[in-house]
Amino acid sequence: MKRFKFYFTYAWRSVLRGGQRSFFAILCVAVGVAALVALQVLGSSIQDTLTGDTKAQAGGDIVLRIANSRGTNTNTNRVFTTDDQDRLNKFKSDGVITEWSPLIVQSTIRLRNYFSFPPTLYAVDPATYPLYGNFEIIEPKGKNLRELIGQPGTVVVSKNLWEKLGLKLGQDLEASGSNGQNIKLKVVGESNIVLPGVIFGPGQFFGFMITSIPTSASMYDAADNLPSQVFVKTSSDKVLDSAKQTLTSGTRFRGDTAYEIQSQLTKGISITQDFLSYIGLLSLLVGGIGVINTMLVVIGRRTTEIATVKALGLKTRQTLFIFTLEALFLGIMGSLLGVILGELLGLGIKGVAEGFFARPLVWSLYPGPIIIGMLVGVITSGVFGFLPSYAAARVRPAVVLRAQSTMVPRIGGIPGFIILLLMTLALGIIAGVLIKNLVLGVIIAFITLLLMAVLVGVLWLIILLFGLLPTPRNPAIKMAVRSFSRNRGRTATTVMVMVVGLFFISFITFVADSVKSSIREAFDIQLGYNTIGFTGLLAGGNTPEITANNIASLKQIQGMQKVFPSNFASVRLEAINGSTPSGGRITITLDGRAYINGESTGNTATQKIAAGRNLTPEDADQNVILLYKNTADALGLKTGDKLTVRPQSTTGQTSQTTELEVVGIAEEFTSFVNFEDSYVVPYNVVAKLGTPFTLYYMLIDRPFKQAALQNAQAIVPTVLDLDDLIDTFNRLLDQILAFPLILSLLSLFSGAILVANNVALAVLERRTEIGVLKAVGAKRRRVMSILLWESGLVGFLGGLIGIGAGILLALGVNTFSSPSDGRGASAITFTWSPGVAALLMLLSIGLALVATLISAWGAVQEKPLVVLRYE
Template sequence: MRTQALLRLAWRESRTARRRLALYMSSIAFGVAALVAIDSFAGNVTRSIREQSRTLLGGDMALQARAAFPAVVDTLLDSLRNDKIATARVTTFASMALAEPSGGTRLVQVRAVSAGYPFYGEIETIPANAWSRVHNESIVFVDPSLLVALDASVGDSLRLGQKMFAIAGTLGNVPGDAGITAVIGPRVYLSDKWLDATALLKFGSRAEYDVVLKLPASLATPVAAKTMARDLRRRIDPRAAALQEAQEARGEERRGPGGEDEPPAADSAATAAAAVTKATTDSLTKAAEPASDSASGLVSGAVRTRVRIRTVADTERDFTESVARLADFLSIIGLIALLLGGIGVASGVNAFVSAKIDTVAVLRCLGATSRQVLALYVVQSAAMGLVGAIAGTLLGVAVQFLLPGVVSDFLPIDVELALEPRPLILGLATGVWVSLVFAMRPLLALRRVSPLQAIRREMDNTALPREWNDPARLTVDALLVGSIIGIVVSRIGSVRQGLYISAAIGGAVLVLWVAATLLIAAARRSTRPSWPFELRQGIANLHRPANQTRAVTLALGFGAFLLSTVYLVQANLLSRVQATSAGSAGNLLFFDVQDDQAAPLDSLLRARQHPVVQQTPIVTMRIDALNGRSVSSLMADTSARRAGWALRREYRSTYRDSIVGSETLVAGKWFADSAARAKSRAANPEAPFEVSFERDLATDLGVALGDTVTWNVQGVPVTTIVTSFRTVNWARFEANFFVVFAPEALRRAPQQFVVVANVPAGPAIAAVQRDIVRRFPNISSVDLTLVRQTIGAIVDKVTLAIRFLGLFSLAMGIPVLFSAVAATRRARLREGVLLRTLGASRAQVARVLLAEYGALGALGALTGMLLAFAGAWGLTRFVFKDPFDPAVGPTFVIAAGMLLLTMAIGLLTSRDVYKETPMAAIREA
């Protein structure tokens, strides 16, 4: 048969099955849609980052520190300016703003910038072009939301510390400033020439210092900028630069969680919000999460200040990696969508093949060879796969234009939407390939249909001969397995994790096959004569000759497994971003409270009958040595896997006698009572002080109970011994810490305080904040109710994004269930005909079907649900690096829903069995 004739015959023969094939191929359309949408979204964001990378940084290179730059950096900047390299400074910190005349107060993010900033892009203001006045007048530009919060307007006065400013306008787009920071605290921009006049930055005040460089064209290339950054690191601190270069040579510059030199960026929309929530809480309490302290370090007196050097390429890489992590969860959705689509195709084509046995037998009688018959239906399947892939591509393009709107608040750039050719072509090709690979296995059975089948009507049409050693079948099986592994590895982005997940998928299939086999055995042995006829008949259908129990259980169970896994992972991610403050000690938090301000603040609050429920001292320090080994020696040691950030960071720690409500002791013993400690100290004054570590930090440092840690507490060495490990609930709006000391270790050290008070909501809070700001301008206060609202807004958007994708994945399962259940429709039709002919009523036939599909649905849903707990645990633990908290109740609800849906679809697809008369049903059969 010629190709043209084959195609013409395939077109004509498909007329009776197009609607059915379209249903089967709708499964693949959803999978392709997910792939195209996710890859196009990631491509759009990556391209936008590449185009806006200089604007994101504000220049060609930046030096960053979390303390004032020491003299060596200032000298270096002077030499750069002499070489005609322009520089601009940015100082960022949190403070209270007081509006006059309304008297409103609000925690704000202050950014003091020098002339020339930014070198790329423009700071947009309303009125337009008003920014040019900022360095000549005592003015500020604020977020529009701040005016609403303070009941102020342009032209009013705004007090920052001891300096009064005029509000000259509102801010629009600011280069390098992610919009999400404005949700945490409204932005206030001013000239750095007024910074000293505010008197806000005192000892212990938390601020970030940036210097942005504009390089000549000859140095602005990625290679030249990288070389210059390496040279600057060596000039700032040769030792730290050498350590970093050694790490780069070992390929350890940026490792993943568990051994990173930098803590990982946010890995998804969900983890982005979790990071924002945690960073917000930490910035309020000064107990911040691990800082990204990579790059070079230097020593200024006794306090070590880390200076980080970043280039445009670093910014592009970091944001691209953040987008990649954001796409991790989306990739899981796409992978599941594709696998579900493949299952739908396989189940649907299996039913299609069963319905085409008589047609194939007639074609064989007319002289068609087995290869020609196979080619005929392969062409049909490929054509429908192409149609499904095209439909999925179009749907994916539509979803692509929705994704940036859902997650735009978590992106530091304006995403320019455009069609990405590569994801479109890849999605189209993948859809067609998956359709063919999953369809080929059931289609191979058509080669074994004999011409005699056309006249042997009494033979069970679904009983196709199989040869397990058939080379063609083995080849198709190998292609199927290889395709699944290849797709999983490409979607996950890691060969190791991809192989693990592929093995888990294979294990799930094996478990489902064993479960179906056990169900067949149980159905054969458990039937009792005392059972109702309908139940006995339905259970008997599970083990009858040519039953579809294994095939349907595999399809239903695997679908339930994938869908339940999606829900469990989704629920786990959402639980991570649901910040709860129900257990917080108070509702008004004060920080940056200096040592000499703690007592007056306490007196002021108590005089107004506002109880102080928590007053926490904070002391800054760094690690000098672990078990007698210096930090530099530990950093150079390649045999131990310690997180570099944990060794290099500046710690803000506290001291107290007791554990607090946000902590749980998990190992060791808490500090001895004060009397016992005093007696022990008197007997041995040189003994190390007791200290408690947060468990994850101890793991990253490689610290065990009984180890000694020497601290540099603002120039004074303090030796401690680790006596306990704790877990910390970072989501609570309280002062939480990585390290807690026994009181006598730090009581005399320079310190500041975080104070939490209970103040009635409403005007009382506003009055207290206003009076505190006027008396102590450096003290910032936060109404936790307001923080809960702002973080709640972020969480709501993240929840919407994740639930949208979760519902999308659940919707993908419906065509799969239709395809899986429809695979047994022909057998159900013949059995229903016999039952109706023997006198069974429609209700009895319906109850028989309910019994069969109920058993199949229950087995598939429950087995898939149990497998989902294991799969979700693995994904959460090893891919998203989170602890697994199973949502048991909702998962049972999903299983029950799938059971009911299976029974409903079974009755719907078999409606012809009991709605027609026996004679009409016999004619159809």
């Protein structure tokens, strides 16, 4: 017992004597554990949010939809007709189910003076909805949905749409649906964006309104006001499967139980949790590297001490045990600190993830991640501490006492390799436990080891070559470069961590900027319009006469510069030159191109023609067609060929065919925005064939835009402000990319901690060197400048490689993008911003310098006499 007390006392005092170096080793472990705990907590939070209350999330015991039926395109194929609803009432009266609640989803509602992405309108029966759970009403407090929308003409608005419109209780919204009737909806409440039975939908991102079915019926035709899904309640879980079987046998219904829906969600969530756990383990790997570096330096400084205690009788296995115990103490303290930091970090990541998942996340103090963080942190520290502990155990008393050496003995190739494999195996087992697959965890661990070894090896070579480059005559820079390349293995590991973080940060930033700039450029420059209106899905009509009247009225609006119509129609390609196509009859989409005063929409003026000619204003009423080259090649078409098409019928009646002559073959567009697909015909041809709606492209002077949008909405049922749509898209893109960006920043921060740890160790190793420098007249600022230059090189090299790799990958995406989109080029051109790259480079160097100042400030203050006396 006394022996174990000695082991624990000696190891604990060694940790305390370590001072700053022990602190940074603890901090390295803490950062890794914090990342693991935060991501584990986030994974648990996501799972509880999406699968917590199973039946409330699903909307009922069973969720019914209409099974797909081939051979028809009618609306009744996808909704519950009155006959279907009568059948559900029959099931209820027979006792198969106890209650059912319909959900109608309307995506074509129009709000007066609202020009952004259309909100979703959910129509429910407030007497039965929701069957399970609560629909949270934010304002007025204490009210429920049944009380608020029981009266006709009332609506509850989601929080995101409420804030966008700046609504108040009692305010009236003028809205219309497919029947063209404008009605006033009274805003009676603000709700949470979480809707029972709707796990993910556009309403969660762009906003929604919820009202009663009678209110919805006042805006939509009867055929359009039918439920697309039905929530069913049974008497108990015991009859769940039999009820589902009864409901779906011999009917058009397709059903999923709440538990089946939960199982599907859990499979998707488990992938997310495994990914988050892997990221957390990578961060913990950085902590293990810090433990190795710290203990190797400590052992190097204490070889005389180790040799002395071994000469007094301490055996090799006892030395191994003591130093492994010291690593475990570092792991315990680092894990405790990491758990606290992880919970705090998790709160910050939670806010980012809520934007990513478009819903508030459940949050609580989960014991699982805390226990896992403690165990994994301690075990990882012990595993990584075993390698330097083995080095300490190999210290030979006689050799060290005779030579007074402070060099760590070499472990040897075979033992070191075996220890490395065992360490990787242990980490693989830990990863396997976290992802619930031991074999996969071990495979991932060894693949990660291989990739890290290759990357560290390349960086080691780069650092070696960097040290051979000619340096300026400044003594501080010369000494910094020499010190930079002195411990190449440790420096390469630190640079690797910073490279990984900066690579992902730069690539994510470049992608976000490229997508935003491509969309902005496409709409502002290539498309040439800033507003789109359309008719057809809502009331308005699509005949050429109505379209001409609409265009004439739109042109009268102050600030309106251009207006162009466009349309499309789905048809069946019946024959080519009188013969059935070799691949059989196929459905194609004809895009209508209009000409007004000799001009057409978009970028058709710059379109390159490979064969024949382009469409002209004289073709307005001619049965001619322009093909894109990839389509023409695929079908073996050339100019002069005849295509026979038949409009798609929704009534089952046979429609008349139309013959179109190929007059031209065009090169594919390279523009991001191109509303024409592979088959282009004159606008009037599509209008005669029948079109679901007509698009109006409008260019409005920005000073008159708001008033012009309001006036245009009085003519065209739906008007969309492209500037607002772009801003909305950019906001969603920022929310989506913020999550991986946070994960990348964790890696970069871990690299900064490693820099601080390495500087502290370098100062410890070079105490004699620093003491001599100060003894011969070097000032504190000169010594600090050497350390700052050295760390600045680490930050510079990490930034140069990481950001450079991000730039190369972004540019490589352009190079290897295939013309599979049918337009001959990638839809988005990825570019990089020199300004953003410079800022990221400054961030990398700045973190390294700040870490150096924090870790080395106290060391450079030490008096040279004190150093030289004890060294």
